[in-house]
Amino acid sequence: MSWTLYRHYKGNHYLRLGVAAHSEDLSPQVVYRCLYDNPAARTWVRPQPMFEGVIEDGRPRFTPVGRLRLxxxxxxxxxxxxxxxxxxxxxxxxxxxxxxxxxxxxxxxxxxxxxxxxxxxxxxxxxxxxxxxxxxxxxxxxxxxxxxxxxxxxxxxxxxxxxxxxxxxxxxxxxxxxxxxxxxxxxxxxxxxxxxxxxxxxxxxxxxxxxxxxxxxxxxxxx
Missing domain, CATH: 3.40.630.30 (Gcn5-related N-acetyltransferase (GNAT))
Incomplete structure (x- = not known):
């Protein structure tokens, strides 16, 4: 069992928990957890193509920085x-x-x-x-x-x-x-x-x- 850690292009780190399906169209949604203090929203969901895509200047939105495993x-x-x-x-x-x-x-x-x-x-x-x-x-x-x-x-x-x-x-x-x-x-x-x-x-x-x-x-x- 393992989980990938990512750094967002703005600098914050996140732990990718897995991929869920949208309740209506079954499109893949990445479920991830913020690794900084944000009590209002610790668990986030984003469409997988967006999570794994790039921003306007060509940089990846999220860059893998490590892997957590047992x-x-x-x-x-x-x-x-x-x-x-x-x-x-x-x-x-x-x-x-x-x-x-x-x-x-x-x-x-x-x-x-x-x-x-x-x-x-x-x-x-x-x-x-x-x-x-x-x-x-x-x-x-x-x-x-x-x-x-x-x-x-x-x-x-x-x-x-x-x-x-x-x-x-x-x-x-x-x-x-x-x-x-x-x-x-x-x-x-x-x-x-x-x-x-x-x-x-x-x-x-x-x-x-x-x-x-x-x-x-x-x-x-x-x-």
Whole structure:
């Protein structure tokens, strides 16, 4: 299963969800999700010929910039290499991979991989579904030679919008080892001191409401 990410000629990014049929003439309609804040209209529909066509100056209206897909078993060493420099703890790469094979936290969840327009794997993350409306993100990492290009943010937002399309009221949580501002751009905020357990990893969540008791319990069991 995979989804293509596009950049509109005006600069915004979108996730193509699929193609639907018009209810009257059955003409193909591309269904796509905006990857930026637009509460009034997150899901859009456009005739497929227009979506895949060009504008007046000959430029494509939408340009593919990457592909989001599920991680397969043969991808795991590639994905683990993305975060090896940060999480190796003096282990060789082979030792690091072997330890992950025995780590129950590593074996949980659904991993997503972002490939660039040329098909090169560039960034990955793990999705932990605690319950229908509560998801945790873990192991967000980008290939060392591709950092600083915005791939992790693009991946994160694409996965968020993919799940919001299926479950509009879903809430996301994570532990941030980078500057909070990176995640604040996507609607996360730093949780209160009572939810902070790791000095170097800030607990963050989306949504304005305080964590419920059940959500707080899931957070405690996160790692």
């Amino acid at each position: 991680v397969q078993p043969e991808d795991l060493r590639t994905v683990l290499a993305f975060g090896y420099d940060a999480w190796k703890h003096d282990k060789t790469f082979d030792q690091y991979c072997a330890d992950k094979d025995q780590d129950p936290n590593h074996l949980l969840g659904t991993r997503y991989l972002l490939e660039d327009a040329a098909g090169k794997p560039v960034s990955a993350l793990n999705v932990l579904r605690f319950r229908e409306s509560l998801i945790g993100f873990a192991s967000v990492a980008t290939s060392p030679d591709q950092r600083g290009k915005g791939y992790a943010s693009l991946l994160l937002r694409a996965v968020m919008e993919l799940h919001r399309f299926a479950q509009p009221d879903v809430r996301f949580m994570l532990f941030s080892e980078v500057k909070p501002a990176i995640y604040e751009r996507h609607g996360f905020h730093v949780l209160s001191a009572e939810h902070q357990r790791f000095p170097k990893s800030l607990a963050m969540a989306t949504g304005d409401a305080l964590l419920s008791a059940a959500e707080a319990d899931f957070l405690k069991a996160y790692f």
